[in-house]
Amino acid sequence: xxxxxxxxxxxxxxxxxxxxxxxxxxxxxxxxxxxxxxxxxxxxxxxxxxxxxxxxxxxxxxxxxxxxxxxxxxxxxxxxxxxxxxxxxxxxxxxxxxxxxxxxxxxxxxxxxxxxxxxxxxxxxxxxxxxxxxxxxxxxxxxxxxxxxxxxxxxxxxxxxxxxxxxxxxxxxxxxxxxxxxxxxxxxxxxxxxxxxxxxxxxxxxxxxxxxxxxxxxxxxxxxx
Amino acid sequence: xxxxxxxxxxxxxxxxxxxxxxxxxxxxxxxxxxxxxxxxxxxxxxxxxxxxxxxxxxxxxxxxxxxxxxxxxxxxxxxxxxxxxxxxxxxxxxxxxxxxxxxxxxxxxxxxxxxxxxxxxxxxxxxxxxxxxxxxxxxxxxxxxxxxxxxxxxxxxxxxxxxxxxxxxxxxxxxxxxxxxxxxxxxxxxxxxxxxxxxxxxxxxxxxxxxxxxxxxxxxxxxxxxxxxxxxxxxxxxxxxxxxxxxxxxxxxxxxxxxxxxxxxxxxxxxxxxxxxxxxxxxxxxxxxxxxxxxxxxx
Numbered sequence: 070x071x072x073x074x075x076x077x078x079x080x081x082x083x084x085x086x087x088x089x090x091x092x093x094x095x096x097x098x099x100x101x102x103x104x105x106x107x108x109x110x111x112x113x114x115x116x117x118x119x120x121x122x123x124x125x126x127x128x129x130x131x132x133x134x135x136x137x138x139x140x141x142x143x144x145x146x147x148x149x150x151x152x153x154x155x156x157x158x159x160x161x162x163x164x165x166x167x168x169x170x171x172x173x174x175x176x177x178x179x180x181x182x183x184x185x186x187x188x189x190x191x192x193x194x195x196x197x198x199x200x201x202x203x204x205x206x207x208x209x210x211x212x213x214x215x216x217x218x219x220x221x222x223x224x225x226x227x228x229x230x231x232x233x234x235x236x237x238x239x240x241x242x243x244x245x246x247x248x249x250x251x252x253x254x255x256x257x258x259x260x261x262x263x264x265x266x267x268x269x270x271x272x273x274x275x276x277x278x279x280x281x282x283x284x285x286x287x288x289x290x291x292x293x294x
Numbered sequence: 295x296x297x298x299x300x301x302x303x304x305x306x307x308x309x310x311x312x313x314x315x316x317x318x319x320x321x322x323x324x325x326x327x328x329x330x331x332x333x334x335x336x337x338x339x340x341x342x343x344x345x346x347x348x349x350x351x352x353x354x355x356x357x358x359x360x361x362x363x364x365x366x367x368x369x370x371x372x373x374x375x376x377x378x379x380x381x382x383x384x385x386x387x388x389x390x391x392x393x394x395x396x397x398x399x400x401x402x403x404x405x406x407x408x409x410x411x412x413x414x415x416x417x418x419x420x421x422x423x424x425x426x427x428x429x430x431x432x433x434x435x436x437x438x439x440x441x442x443x444x445x446x447x448x449x450x451x452x453x454x455x456x457x458x459x460x461x462x463x464x465x466x467x468x469x470x471x472x473x474x475x476x477x478x479x480x481x482x483x484x485x486x487x488x489x490x491x492x493x494x495x496x497x498x499x500x501x502x503x504x505x506x507x508x509x510x511x512x513x514x515x516x517x518x519x520x521x522x523x524x525x526x527x528x529x530x531x532x533x534x535x536x537x538x539x540x541x542x543x544x545x546x547x548x549x550x551x552x553x554x555x556x557x558x559x560x561x562x563x564x565x566x567x568x569x570x571x572x573x574x575x576x577x578x579x580x581x582x583x584x585x586x587x588x589x590x591x592x593x
């Protein structure tokens with residue numbers, strides 16, 4: 070489902086990712102681990118099709134991104150639930166509008182009734198049920214992060230890419246988020262989660278990949294923490 | 295609905311700037327169109343001044359008095375369907391009557407000559423004024439009974455130059471105003487699209503189509519165009535005739551400018567709306583997507 074072959078990424082001559090290769094099958098759950106500046110966010114941006122690699126190739130859902138048409142790239146993006154590190158909510162939209170936009174962006178003019186139910190369920194689960202009509206700019210960092218997760222999950226993606234989604238969460242919220250990710254994974258959704266939280270990795274044992282200075286130095290099925 | 299809400303973001307954050315920019319752009323577009331219309335309207339004035347002439351056909355001194363009418367009729371026939379504003383035979387006595395208004399002493403002296411001497415001093419002539427084609431002088435010269443001929447074709451040369459200068463000024467002002475209004479419109483719309491560029495680029499990252507992500511820019515441009523277009527129409531409707539009435543008093547050269555057509559208001563509104571909408575689509579198409587510094591991006 071996901072395949073990276075010798076992927077390199079440079080910014081202004083500085084190599085951030087170096088010869089990174091790995092494969093991930095449908096329905097797998099992968100922790101992406103590594104220190105600050107290791108290249109986790111860059112790798113996730115490449116997978117979310119936001120950035121192009123400087124060299125190497127990436128395949129998603131059987132399509133090589135280098136040769137994919139605009140329409141294919143659009144379809145791939147519609148199948149991804151992306152939680153960026155910097156959240157990127159639309160500040161003058163309400164929580165509900167931010168989440169709904171991720172569904173209508175796929176081409177629907179109006180939100181189907183079942184999507185409303187699903188959004189409400191996710192918001193309730195993430196403790197945002199009472200805040201659905203609040204503007205995004207009035208939310209705390211943790212709340213905004215949870216809305217970004219809700220936005221990614223609400224569109225029923227085939228692949229979830231989450232960049233430090235628990236970074237600003239308390240324990241309770243962290244496990245609510247993890248519960249949703251795991252439920253999605255059980256239902257067949259592939260999950261790639263970048264995290265610093267060793268407790269999550271220790272308690273929810275899944276496949277791990279470690280990035281160090283832009284290189285994927287270790288990839289094991291067992292947890293490395 | 296979400297896209298429309300995004301399009302309204304610049305209006306929510308900087309309503310005064312949007313409003314005054316639209317008013318300014320609308321007034322500038324209206325003035326540009328008015329100046330353009332003036333330059334078009336001055337063209338027939340210039341054409342008339344450059345082609346209008348007075349032809350003086352002196353009759354042969356040997357021509358019998360009873361044949362004068364025949365010569366006048368032949369000249370009239372020779373002119374055909376050309377725009378003749380005046381055609382008259384001027385004899386010695388008519389000439390003296392004309393001279394008397396400004397030079398009464400001269401008129402008295404000429405009257406004193408009397409008889410055959412008067413006819414020798416003052417030649418009979420046919421005066422023809424109007425807008426004529428280039429070969430008309432030769433046609434009249436060929437009429438039997440016509441001696442020599444004079445034309446005032448270059449009499450209005452300096453006037454034509456003045457009107458041409460005024461016309462060029464109106465063209466320059468029109469182009470400058472239109473250019474300024476376009477720049478203002480493009481800049482405002484570009485500023486607007488940058489205000490929701492973050493949202494649009496994220497929508498594209500979530501798989502939103504290119505056309506869909508241009509919708510906020512389109513709406514934003516159209517909103518601006520509607521307000522600017524309404525301003526253009528209103529300023530044309532209420533201000534154009536007033537401005538032109540003052541312009542007419544500046545010089546007799548431009549006093550012949552016709553009334554401003556009321557349809558100009560609709561034209562000004564339509565043009566301004568189109569430019570607003572186009573600039574919205576244009577700015578939306580080139581909206582700066584979120585890109586990492588120095589990196590190659592898909593978006």
